[in-house]
Amino acid sequence: MELWFTEDQTPEMRISCRVKEVLYRGKSTYQEILVLDTFQFGRMLVLDDIIQTTERDEFVYHEMIVHPALVAHPKPERVLVVGGGDGGTVREVLKHTSVQEVVLAEIDEKVVEVARRFLPTISSGLDDPRVKVDIGDGIKHVKGVRGAYDVIIVDSTDPIGPAVGLFSEDFYRSVREALRPEGLLVAQTESPFFNSTLVQQVQRTVAGLFPVTTLHLASVPTYPGGLWSFTIGSKVVDPRNPGQERLEMAAGLETRYYSPEVQHQAFVLPPFVAELVQGGDAG
Amino acid sequence: MELWFTEDQTPEMRISCRVKEVLYRGKSTYQEILVLDTFQFGRMLVLDDIIQTTERDEFVYHEMIVHPALVAHPKPERVLVVGGGDGGTVREVLKHTSVQEVVLAEIDEKVVEVARRFLPTISSGLDDPRVKVDIGDGIKHVKGVRGAYDVIIVDSTDPIGPAVGLFSEDFYRSVREALRPEGLLVAQTESPFFNSTLVQQVQRTVAGLFPVTTLHLASVPTYPGGLWSFTIGSKVVDPRNPGQERLEMAAGLETRYYSPEVQHQAFVLPPFVAELVQGGDAG
Numbered sequence: 001m002e003l004w005f006t007e008d009q010t011p012e013m014r015i016s017c018r019v020k021e022v023l024y025r026g027k028s029t030y031q032e033i034l035v036l037d038t039f040q041f042g043r044m045l046v047l048d049d050i051i052q053t054t055e056r057d058e059f060v061y062h063e064m065i066v067h068p069a070l071v072a073h074p075k076p077e078r079v080l081v082v083g084g085g086d087g088g089t090v091r092e093v094l095k096h097t098s099v100q101e102v103v104l105a106e107i108d109e110k111v112v113e114v115a116r117r118f119l120p121t122i123s124s125g126l127d128d129p130r131v132k133v134d135i136g137d138g139i140k141h142v143k144g145v146r147g148a149y150d151v152i153i154v155d156s157t158d159p160i161g162p163a164v165g166l167f168s169e170d171f172y173r174s175v176r177e178a179l180r181p182e183g184l185l186v187a188q189t190e191s192p193f194f195n196s197t198l199v200q201q202v203q204r205t206v207a208g209l210f211p212v213t214t215l216h217l218a219s220v221p222t223y224p225g226g227l228w229s230f231t232i233g234s235k236v237v238d239p240r241n242p243g244q245e246r247l248e249m250a251a252g253l254e255t256r257y258y259s260p261e262v263q264h265q266a267f268v269l270p271p272f273v274a275e276l277v278q279g280g281d282a283g
Numbered sequence: 284m285e286l287w288f289t290e291d292q293t294p295e296m297r298i299s300c301r302v303k304e305v306l307y308r309g310k311s312t313y314q315e316i317l318v319l320d321t322f323q324f325g326r327m328l329v330l331d332d333i334i335q336t337t338e339r340d341e342f343v344y345h346e347m348i349v350h351p352a353l354v355a356h357p358k359p360e361r362v363l364v365v366g367g368g369d370g371g372t373v374r375e376v377l378k379h380t381s382v383q384e385v386v387l388a389e390i391d392e393k394v395v396e397v398a399r400r401f402l403p404t405i406s407s408g409l410d411d412p413r414v415k416v417d418i419g420d421g422i423k424h425v426k427g428v429r430g431a432y433d434v435i436i437v438d439s440t441d442p443i444g445p446a447v448g449l450f451s452e453d454f455y456r457s458v459r460e461a462l463r464p465e466g467l468l469v470a471q472t473e474s475p476f477f478n479s480t481l482v483q484q485v486q487r488t489v490a491g492l493f494p495v496t497t498l499h500l501a502s503v504p505t506y507p508g509g510l511w512s513f514t515i516g517s518k519v520v521d522p523r524n525p526g527q528e529r530l531e532m533a534a535g536l537e538t539r540y541y542s543p544e545v546q547h548q549a550f551v552l553p554p555f556v557a558e559l560v561q562g563g564d565a566g
Binding site: 014224 | 287289293294295296297298299300301321322323340342343476500502503504506507508509510538539540541542544545547548551553554555
């Protein structure tokens with residue numbers, strides 16, 4: 001007898017994974033939470049029927065939402081992660097020895113609980129003394145804060161349900177105010193194949209607020225199309241050219257997808273993606 | 284009523300696409316052939332239940348199996364495509380004005396027929412006067428040929444069924460003999476996530492036969508894991524550094540994924556892929 005989990009990646013396309021065991025199934029105030037043990041990807045966290053992260057491929061997403069921005073910053077000390085309750089992003093941030101404090105602003109306490117219990121390799125950083133878990137709305141957390149963070153990472157779910165506000169101009173403006181003078185915002189911005197309109201909108205919005213705006217890509221097998229995008233808005237530094245000193249530091253990071261060479265590579269966009277950034281028509 | 288096509292990408296993982304219409308279904312001497320019109324990817328060619336190419340994402344695979352090798356060669360004039368009966372690879376080869384002849388050695392006449400009839404945007408190059416379609420076994424075609432081609436492109440199906448021999452050392456040795464002194468071999472070599480053993484084996488075999496061996500990557504949404512690899516074996520030139528003159532030529536190619544910048548980017552490997560190339564353990 002075979003058990004399969006299926007995600008509708010789009011209304012016209014599905015991914016299915018064979019399941020060894022259902023480890024957890026529950027409902028929080030915000031969403032349905034499912035933890036599966038799958039044959040292909042190991043343990044998998046699913047929120048409202050959407051695969052969030054898996055043991056086998058999480059390294060790509062978590063390394064690539066963190067390191068390009070943190071390596072670009074000359075000396076990141078205070079970092080805010082909005083969303084990211086599984087802890088994978090926090091784990092990567094903690095690899096930077098300059099970091100003194102990481103605040104995790106996650107709206108759903110249950111996600112953090114479940115990750116601590118079932119995804120120990122992903123949530124491992126959450127007990128580090130430098131980490132402060134702040135359960136609550138990331139939008140409210142950021143609002144009114146002035147010049148407090150070096151990097152703010154928006155590790156959100158898809159732009160439906162609780163995460164909609166995390167893709168708005170208002171929120172990005174608050175983020176800008178909450179950043180220090182050399183600060184950077186980095187946000188996951190979905191698939192350039194299937195969400196080209198969103199990629200383009202976020203790029204335009206961030207470019208209206210930050211002097212330096214970039215897009216970088218990484219290959220995540222369990223996300224629609226297998227190619228994922230991240231948008232950076234930066235007040236000063238250009239993440240495409242972090243400088244020799246920072247790249248030498250980056251060479252010491254223990255990573256499986258990111259490397260100092262990938263710091264450059266990820267920002268080289270195939271023409272059909274570059275068009276989105278340059279404000280051409282969404283495909 | 285909804286119609287869905289499902290491919291078992293691995294025994295533990297499936298992709299499904301909603302189907303507008305079944306355009307063709309038949310059986311050749313070698314395989315089952317299916318052409319579907321899908322909502323997500325437009326028309327789709329399926330051989331023995333495996334998605335080969337789709338109108339929406341074929342540009343990635345076809346551009347990336349062709350241009351890195353053809354741009355690396357100082358002046359490609361005679362090119363052999365083994366497999367690739369849909370014609371997409373031939374179409375990209377023909378974008379190089381130095382090319383005088385392209386031989387397509389496809390074992391399955393029916394695939395070529397079906398592509399001509401149902402996939403006109405992909406097969407469009409097959410009627411070009413520079414193209415010679417040679418129906419027959421690519422292995423036999425290459426055997427005994429000496430110094431005839433500048434580039435040989437192995438555009439095969441997966442290494443099961445009729446394509447097994449196209450991943451063997453014997454075949455790569457014949458390819459080397461069939462190449463001119465500055466020649467290059469390029470072959471599709473599956474997913475670095477799910478076929479790491481194969482990637483590693485081909486890399487080792489090709490490295491034993493050619494002075495320069497490289498791996499490059501491209502993001503193809505309909506292939507398992509969304510990330511695909513290509514192996515190049517080269518007698519002289521290094522495709523990672525084709526030189527300024529060739530890159531200037533490359534800037535004039537009409538492409539949507541490939542660009543002169545992507546010529547460098549595609550060869551920058553995330554550490555977990557670089558390990559495969561350096562002969563570490565397959566993941």
